[in-house]
Amino acid sequence: MSDSECVCYDDETMKVLILGAKGMLGTDLSKVFADEQPYLLDKEELDITQREEISACFFRLKPDVVINAAAYTDVDGCETNKELAMKVNGEAPGYLAAAAKDAGAIFVHYSTDYVFDGKKSEGYSEKDEPASPKLPLRPRSEASQRGEEQRG
Numbered sequence: 045m046s047d048s049e050c051v052c053y054d055d056e057t058m059k060v061l062i063l064g065a066k067g068m069l070g071t072d073l074s075k076v077f078a079d080e081q082p083y084l085l086d087k088e089e090l091d092i093t094q095r096e097e098i099s100a101c102f103f104r105l106k107p108d109v110v111i112n113a114a115a116y117t118d119v120d121g122c123e124t125n126k127e128l129a130m131k132v133n134g135e136a137p138g139y140l141a142a143a144a145k146d147a148g149a150i151f152v153h154y155s156t157d158y159v160f161d162g163k164k165s166e167g168y169s170e171k172d173e174p175a176s177p178k179l180p181l182r183p184r185s186e187a188s189q190r191g192e193e194q195r196g
């Protein structure tokens with residue numbers, strides 16, 4: 045879908061699925077979309093590193109919109125547990141994007157200032173090159189940057 049295209053849903057029929065729903069962003073999004081009675085899932089219900097479980101979940105729930113607020117956000121933890129950081133922040137966005145595409149759902153993934161430096165006033169597009177001058181070599185940046193590439 046190009047930037048100028050718009051998909052419209054009847055509010056009563058739009059099914060929104062929020063992943064990482066118990067986190068900071070997920071909690072706020074749950075309030076924003078309260079009228080849509082969104083599906084709210086966190087790690088206990090759907091671990092986003094589990095590719096087959098994601099596909100099965102999307103097939104079952106048939107969401108119109110999937111919003112990914114799930115992430116491994118512990119910066120120090122990302123250093124000691126690089127493999128998990130890469131799985132959650134680097135690989136999982138790709139699994140989610142592919143499963144959302146298969147399900148015909150719009151996929152929304154949040155970036156972070158560990159990927160983009162935030163200096164662009166007009167906002168970032170999917171075509172912008174990652175730039176994380178603060179902590180270019182730290183695992184949180186590397187994993188999230190990989191996630192930007194994977195989510196397509």
Ligand SMILES: NC(=O)c1ccc[n+]([C@@H]2O[C@H](COP(=O)([O-])OP(=O)(O)OC[C@H]3O[C@@H](n4cnc5c(N)ncnc54)[C@H](OP(=O)(O)O)[C@@H]3O)[C@@H](O)[C@H]2O)c1
Nearest residue numbers: 064066067068069070087091092113114115117154155156
């Ligand atoms: N908060 C902000 O101001 C802000 C600003 C810019 C961008 N963002 C981006 O928004 C996203 C969410 O940030 P946040 O601040 O809301 O983080 P958060 O409070 O740490 O929430 C992340 C949620 O994801 C869950 N989670 C972790 N691993 C998971 C897995 N394998 N499967 C499913 N769920 C998993 C966490 O569960 P556990 O706690 O049980 O691990 C937690 O509920 C991140 O990508 C972040 O970079 C946030």
